[in-house]
Amino acid sequence: xxxxxxxxxxxxxxxxxxxxxxxxxxxxxxxxxxxxxxxxxxxxxxxxxxxxxxxxxxxxxxxxxxxxxxxxxxxxxxxxxxxxxxxxxxxxxxxxxxxxxxxxxxxxxxxxxxxxxxxxxxxxxxxxxxxxxxxxxxxxxxxxxxxxxxxxxxxxxxxxxxxxxxxxxxxxxxxxxxxxxxxxxxxxxxxxxxxxxxxxxxxxxxxxxxxxxxxxxxxxxxxxxxxxxxxxxxxxxxxxxxxxxxxxxxxxxxxxxxxxxxxxxxxxxxxxxxxxxxxxxxxxxxxxxxxxxxxxxxxxxxxxxxxxxxxxxxxxxxxxxxxxxxxxxxx
Amino acid sequence: xxxxxxxxxxxxxxxxxxxxxxxxxxxxxxxxxxxxxxxxxxxxxxxxxxxxxxxxxxxxxxxxxxxxxxxxxxxxxxxxxxxxxxxxxxxxxxxxxxxxxxxxxxxxxxxxxxxxxxxxxxxxxxxxxxxxxxxxxxxxxxxxxxxxxxxxxxxxxxxxxxxxxxxxxxxxxxxxxxxxxxxxxxxxxxxxxxxxxxxxxxxxxxxxxxxxxxxxxxxxxxxxxxxxxxxxxxxxxxxxxxxxxxxxxxxxxxxxxxxxxxxxxxxxxxxxxxxxxxxxxxxxxxxxxxxxxxxxxxxxxxxxxxxxxxxxxxxxxxxxxxxxxxxxxxxxxxxxxxxxxxxxxxxxxxxxxxxxxxxxxxxxxxxxxxxxxxxxxxxxxxxxxxxxxxxxxxxxxxxxxxxxxxxxxxxxxxxxxxxxxxxxxxxxxxxxxxxxxxxxxxxxxxxxxxxxxxxxxxxxxxxxxxxxxxxxxxxxxxxxxxxxxxxxxxxxxxxxxxxxxxxxxxxxxxxxx
Numbered sequence: 001x002x003x004x005x006x007x008x009x010x011x012x013x014x015x016x017x018x019x020x021x022x023x024x025x026x027x028x029x030x031x032x033x034x035x036x037x038x039x040x041x042x043x044x045x046x047x048x049x050x051x052x053x054x055x056x057x058x059x060x061x062x063x064x065x066x067x068x069x070x071x072x073x074x075x076x077x078x079x080x081x082x083x084x085x086x087x088x089x090x091x092x093x094x095x096x097x098x099x100x101x102x103x104x105x106x107x108x109x110x111x112x113x114x115x116x117x118x119x120x121x122x123x124x125x126x127x128x129x130x131x132x133x134x135x136x137x138x139x140x141x142x143x144x145x146x147x148x149x150x151x152x153x154x155x156x157x158x159x160x161x162x163x164x165x166x167x168x169x170x171x172x173x174x175x176x177x178x179x180x181x182x183x184x185x186x187x188x189x190x191x192x193x194x195x196x197x198x199x200x201x202x203x204x205x206x207x208x209x210x211x212x213x214x215x216x217x218x219x220x221x222x223x224x225x226x227x228x229x230x231x232x233x234x235x236x237x238x239x240x241x242x243x244x245x246x247x248x249x250x251x252x253x254x255x256x257x258x259x260x261x262x263x264x265x266x267x268x269x270x271x272x273x274x275x276x277x278x279x280x281x282x283x284x285x286x287x288x289x290x291x292x293x294x295x296x297x298x299x300x301x302x303x304x305x306x307x308x309x310x311x312x313x314x315x316x317x318x319x320x321x322x323x324x325x326x327x328x329x330x331x
Numbered sequence: 332x333x334x335x336x337x338x339x340x341x342x343x344x345x346x347x348x349x350x351x352x353x354x355x356x357x358x359x360x361x362x363x364x365x366x367x368x369x370x371x372x373x374x375x376x377x378x379x380x381x382x383x384x385x386x387x388x389x390x391x392x393x394x395x396x397x398x399x400x401x402x403x404x405x406x407x408x409x410x411x412x413x414x415x416x417x418x419x420x421x422x423x424x425x426x427x428x429x430x431x432x433x434x435x436x437x438x439x440x441x442x443x444x445x446x447x448x449x450x451x452x453x454x455x456x457x458x459x460x461x462x463x464x465x466x467x468x469x470x471x472x473x474x475x476x477x478x479x480x481x482x483x484x485x486x487x488x489x490x491x492x493x494x495x496x497x498x499x500x501x502x503x504x505x506x507x508x509x510x511x512x513x514x515x516x517x518x519x520x521x522x523x524x525x526x527x528x529x530x531x532x533x534x535x536x537x538x539x540x541x542x543x544x545x546x547x548x549x550x551x552x553x554x555x556x557x558x559x560x561x562x563x564x565x566x567x568x569x570x571x572x573x574x575x576x577x578x579x580x581x582x583x584x585x586x587x588x589x590x591x592x593x594x595x596x597x598x599x600x601x602x603x604x605x606x607x608x609x610x611x612x613x614x615x616x617x618x619x620x621x622x623x624x625x626x627x628x629x630x631x632x633x634x635x636x637x638x639x640x641x642x643x644x645x646x647x648x649x650x651x652x653x654x655x656x657x658x659x660x661x662x663x664x665x666x667x668x669x670x671x672x673x674x675x676x677x678x679x680x681x682x683x684x685x686x687x688x689x690x691x692x693x694x695x696x697x698x699x700x701x702x703x704x705x706x707x708x709x710x711x712x713x714x715x716x717x718x719x720x721x722x723x724x725x726x727x728x729x730x731x732x733x734x735x736x737x738x739x740x741x742x743x744x745x746x747x748x749x750x751x752x753x754x755x756x757x758x759x760x761x762x763x764x765x766x767x768x769x770x771x772x773x774x775x776x777x778x779x780x781x782x783x784x785x786x787x788x789x790x791x792x793x794x795x796x797x798x799x800x801x802x803x804x805x806x807x808x809x810x811x812x813x814x815x816x817x818x819x820x821x822x823x824x825x826x827x828x829x830x831x832x833x834x835x836x837x838x839x840x841x842x843x844x
Binding site for chain 2: 054064066067076079080093097100102104105149153290291297298301309313320321322324325
C-alpha cells in the first residue's frame with residue numbers, strides 16, 4: 001500500500017469523523033426550531049452540544065488541512081472550484097459559532113430570536129450543502145486538463161447532488177434527534193424519539209435512492225457492502241429508537257453516517273475528484289498527492305496524535321455524559 | 332491584463348481584510364488565556380476571592396473574544412484553496428503540513444479544553460478545571476507556532492527543492508526551526524502579551540476610575556481589589572512584553588535586512604544606499620519619492636537596526652531593485668513594494684506598540700504601593716491607588732484625569748500596532764507571495780471568476796463589519812458591568828457533576844449557553 005493510499009484513507013476517516021460528530025450537532029441546531037417549544041427547551045437542546053460543538057468542528061479543519069498537505073491539488077481544485085457553496089458554508093459556520101457563544105449573553109427576546117434564526121439556518125444550510133458538495137465530487141465535475149474546475153455554480157446543482165444534499169440534511173436531522181433522545185430527560189426526550197421515527201423514514205427513502213444511484217454509477221463490491229451496512233444500520237437505528245434503546249439507536253445512526261460516507265470514498269478511489277469531461281483529466285491519489293517525504297512526516301505525526309486526540313475528546317464526552325433537562329437551565 | 336490585475340487586487344484585499352481582522356482576536360486569545368489561567372491558579376492556590384472575581388471577569392471577556400477568533404480562523408484555512416489555488420498547488424507540499432498539524436495538534440487542544448473550561452465549573456474538580464484553561468493556553472501558543480512557521484517559509488523559503496514545477500519539502504525541521512520562524516514567534520508572542528496587558532490596563536483602569544468616583548461606602552472592596560490586581564498584572568505584563576517586543580523586533584529587523592533587504596529599505600524609504608544610514612522618526616512630504624519637506628532623522632540608526640553598528644552601509648531601494656532584477660529577471664515588472672504603506676506601517680507599528688510600553692512604565696511608577704512612598708500615601712490592596720509622582724507629591728488633578736484616560740486608551744494601541752505590523756510584513760514582501768519563488772500575481776485561482784471574487788469580498792467584509800459591531804457592543808457591556816456578585820463555589824465538584832438521581836442532579840448548572 002502506497003503512502004498516498006494511506007492518506008486517502010486517513011482523509012476519509014477525518015471526513016467520517018466530521019460528519020459523525022458535527023452531523024448530530026447540525027441536527028440539534030435544526031431541531032431548535034422544530035422540536036423545542038419554548039426558550040428553556042431551546043436552551044436544553046443547545047446545551048446538549050454546548051461543550052463539544054467546537055471540538056467537533058475541528059474535524060473539518062483537520063480534514064481540510066490534511067487535504068492541503070497530503071493532496072495539494074485536490075485541495076486547490078476542490079476549494080477554488082466549489083467557491084460559492086464553500087463561501088456559503090463558511091458564512092454559516094461563522095454565524096453559527098458566534099450564535100452559540102453570544103446567544104445567552106444578553107437577556108432580551110429579539111437578541112435571542114435573531115440568534116435562534118441564525119442557529120437554525122446556519123445548521124440547516126451546511127447540512128444540506130455538504131451533501132451537495134460530496135454528491136458532486138463523487139459524480140464528477142467539469143475538470144480540465146490542468147486540474148481546473150471549468151464549470152459554474154449552477155453546474156453543481158444537479159439532481160444527483162441535490163439528492164445527496166437531501167440525504168445529509170435528513171440523516172443529520174435524524175442523527176441529531178436520536179442524540180437529543182439520548183442526552184435529555186423529560187418531555188423533550190419523548191418528543192425527540194417521536195420525531196426521530198418520522199425523520200428516520202424520510203432519511204431511509206432518500207438514502208436508499210441516493211446510495212443505489214451511487215452504486216450503479218461507480219460502485220464495486222466494497223462499496224456495495226458499505227451500502228448494505230449503512231441501510232441496515234439505519235433500519236436498526238429506527239427500530240432501536242422505537243423500543244427505547246437510545247444508546248443503541250445513536251450508535252447505529254452513527255454507523256449509518258460512517259458507512260454512507262465510507263461508501264462515497266470507496267466509490268471514489270483511486271480518483272479523488274473525477275473529471276466528467278475526460279476520465280484522463282481526473283485527479284487521482286497519485287497525480288494529486290504530495291511528496292512521499294511530506295506524507296511520511298504526516299504519517300508519523302498523525303499516527304501519534306490521532307489516538308491522543310480521540311482519547312481526550314472521548315473523555316470530554318464522558319465528563320458531560322449526564323442527561324440534561326429544563327430543570328438544569330440556570331436563570 | 333486589466334482583468335487579471337483586478338482579480339489579484341480583489342483577492343489581496345480579501346486576504347488582507349480577513350487576516351487583519353482575524354488577528355485582532357488572535358493576540359488577545361493568546362495572552363488572555365494565559366493571564367486568566369494565571370489568575371485562576373492564584374485563586375486555586377490561595378482561595379482569595381479577588382482572584383476568583385478576576386478570573387471570572389476576564390474569563391468572560393476572553394470567551395467573547397475567542398468565539399470570534401475561532402470562527403474567523405476557519406476562513407483563513409479555506410481561502411488559500413479558494414482564492415489562491417495556484418499558490419496552494421505550488422506550496423502545498425510544504426505549507427500544508429504545518430497547517431494540518433496546527434489543526435490536529437493545536438485546534439483540537441484549544442477547542443476541546445475550552446469546552447471543558449466553559450462548562451466545567453461544576454463538573455470538574457477544581458484542579459482539573461484549572462488544568463483545562465492551561466491546556467487552552469498551550470494550544471493557542473502551539474497554533475501560533477505552526478502558522479508562523481508556515482508564514483516564515485513564505486518570507487524566507489528553506490528546506491525545499493523545486494520539482495515538477497512546485498516546491499517540495501526536503502527538510503521539515505529546517506522549516507520549523509529556521510531563525511526567521513524562531514524570531515517571528517518570539518516577536519508575535521510578546522506582541523500578543525503587549526495586547527493582553529494593555530487590554531487589562533485599559534479595562535481595569537476604567538473600573539478603578541469608576542470606583543474612585545463612588546462614595547467610599549458604595550465601593551465593594553473585593554471588586555476593587557480584583558481590578559487593582561488586574562491593573563498591576565496588566566502593567567507588569569505590558570512592560571515586560573513591551574521590552575520583549577522591542578528586543579525581538581530588533582532581532583527580526585536584522586534577520587530581514589539579510590533575508591529581504593527590499594522590505595527594510597522600503598521601511599525607511601531609503602532610495603539609495605547610504606553609509607551610515609539614518610532612520611527618520613517622522614517625515615512629511617513625498618515620502619515615496621524621497622523628497623521630504625519635514626524630516627526628523629536619527630543619524631546611523633538604520634545602520635544599527637540592520638547590522639548592529641552605526642556605520643554599516645544599508646542598501647537602498649533602487650540598488651536592491653537592480654540587484655533583484657538581475658537575479659530574478661522579469662518575473663515581476665519591478666521588485667518594489669508600496670513604499671508609503673510600508674514606510675508608515677513600520678512607524679505606526681513601533682509607535683503604537685511602544686506608546687503602550689511607556690504608559691505601562693509610567694503607570695507602574697505612579698501606582699507603586701510602597702517603594703519610595705510616604706506612609707500616608709500608601710493604599711491598601713482593596714483601595715483605589717493614588718497616582719504618586721514623588722515620595723509625597725501626588726499628581727495634579729488635570730494630569731490625574733489624563734493619566735486615567737491614557738490608561739484606558741492604551742487598550743487599543745497594541746492592537747493597532749499588530750495590524751500595522753502584519754500589513755508591513757506582508758506588503759513589504761510584495762511583489763512576492765513566496766519570496767524569490769512565486770509572485771502574488773501568479774498565485775491566484777485561475778478558475779475563480781471576478782464575480783465570485785467580488786461576491787466573497789463583499790459578503791465577508793459585510794459580515795465581519797456586522798460582527799465587529801456586535802462583538803464590540805457585547806465586550807463594552809461586560810467590561811463596563813465589571814466583576815459580578817457570583818460567589819466562589821464552596822465545595823470541590825466531583826468529576827462529571829452530581830450523579831443522576833442524586834439530590835443535586837436537578838439543580839441548575841453553574842453555567843449554560
